[in-house]
Amino acid sequence: MARSTSIKEALKRWQEEHDGRDPVEAADIQLQFRWPPIEKMDGTLGTLVNCQKLSLSSNMIEKIAGLNGMKNLRILALGRNYIKSLSGIEVVGETLEELWISYNLIDKLKGVESLR
Secondary structure: OOOOEOHHHHHHHHHHHOOOOOHHHOOEEEOOOOOOOEOOOOHHHHHOOOOOEEEOOOOOOOOOOOOOOOOOOOEEEOOOOOOOOOOOHHHHOOOOOEEEOOOOOOOOOOOHHHOO
């Protein structure tokens, strides 16, 4: 299998698909169904300061991370990944209104208490 797609590579592809539009300015970023799949969320996501809806569904992500700086995030879609816990979600707890997390490997909801 080919190596995984990084967040940086996925954002570059997103920019190409959207006529050179800068993802830093976008309110809605769709990075689902990447091939090769995204396996890791990282600090690159923190540059998306205007993002209100982020979709990383249907990848191979195991851990929630890199959301620091996403001060406007309202909807986070992480369905159909390999996420085991909600740890890492706390940093967007003040703004997040919807968390789409179905079809993952979560067995405990620890961390959900940080969401408003």
